Amino acid sequence: MYYQVLIETSERVGKAGGNKQYFELDKTDLTEIEERIVYPFLRKEDFQFDGYFLKVAEIKRITIKETQKTTQELSQYENDNMPDGIIMFVSPKDIVSYDKHTKDITTVVFDKAKCSLPTKSATKNNSPTLDLTKVFIVHGRDDLAKTETARFIEKLGFTAVILHEQVNSGKTVIEKIEAHTNVGFAIVLYTPCDTGSLAGExxxxxxxxxxxxxxxxxxxxxxxxxxxxxxVKGDIEIPNDISGVVYIPFDDHSAWHLSVAKELRNAGYSVDMNKII
Incomplete structure (x- = not known):
């Protein structure tokens, strides 16, 4: 199941002066949508969406739809089956308005969220202000991958907190994480440092x-x-039964730079995409 989210704001665009639209497409975790978008909106808090910080006072409409396939697949289907004589292109964003491919679950999601809405007072005492200038890096024995990742984070203007290099003082890695409790994002390097198999194999x-x-x-x-x-570097075994976990191929051509930058933006970091080049 895939979830498509459309948000319209009061900002006017185009000659017709229509509301500006923002999209996040093909999301697979409805709970994450509730926590990151629906709950903040109901609490009248500003939040980040599609890499932009949206002011709740300027939001005119939020639509959440459900599809059986990705918008990319549905877009391809519509374009491949376009009637003769009609020249048009259906984009993945256009699919959100196609009722035959989508099911509007906005009301259901918001009704459920209203019943289970965590109050701001119940969470604020346990939620330290996040430091969006630092990034955790957890790694194995591949020092080259560690160094390359740290240099990229620093190139973006952030501080790379490499846990295994922090002053020891007898602390475990978990205790070091607790000592940097307000760092807002982490990158974990899956490199082929060990080997293993199922029993009997x-x-x-x-x-x-x-x-x-x-x-x-x-x-x-x-x-x-x-x-x-x-x-993830190379063909290695990774946990595959955890939904919503982001795995990015650590390729030799640095295509991972763009993917990591997007994840940082989605987490609220101010990323200058020009620095990727």
Whole structure:
């Protein structure tokens, strides 16, 4: 199941002066949509959407729709089956307005959220102000991957907090994370540092160090899934039964730079996309 979110604001665009539209397409985690968009809107709080900070007072409409396939697939279907004589292109964003492909679940989602809305007072005492200038980096034995990732984070203007390099003082990595409790995002490097297999199997598969997998799970629990991403180097074994976890291929051509930058923007970091080049 895929979820499509459209937000219209009072900002006018185009010659007709229509409301400006923002889209987030093909989301797979409805709970994440509730926590990041619906709850803040109901609490009358500004929030980030599609890389932009939206003021709740300027929001005119929020629409949440459900599709069985991705908008890319549905767009391709519509364009491949366009009647003869009609020249037009149906984009993934256009699919959101196609009733035959979508089911509007806006009312259902908002009614449910109103009943389970966490109050601001219940959470503010336990929610420290996030430092959106620092990024955790958790790694295995691949120093080159660690260094390359840290340099990219610094190129974007942020501070790379490499946990294994922090002053020890007898602290475990988990205790070091707690010491930097307000860091807002983490990158976990899955590099082929170990090998392993199921009991009884003779073929060994490459995998990340087990402490890296553990720390990944801990950070997801601490920061939230949308504030953690994993860079995966090579053909290695990764946990595949956790929904909503972001895995980005750590390729040799640096295509991962754009993906990581987008994840940082979605987490609220102010990213100058020109610095990626």
């Amino acid at each position: 003779h073929t060994q598969k490459s995998r990340a160090r087990q402490n890296v997998v553990f720390e990944h799970g801990y950070l997801i629990g601490k920061l939230g899934r949308h504030n953690v991403c994993a860079l």
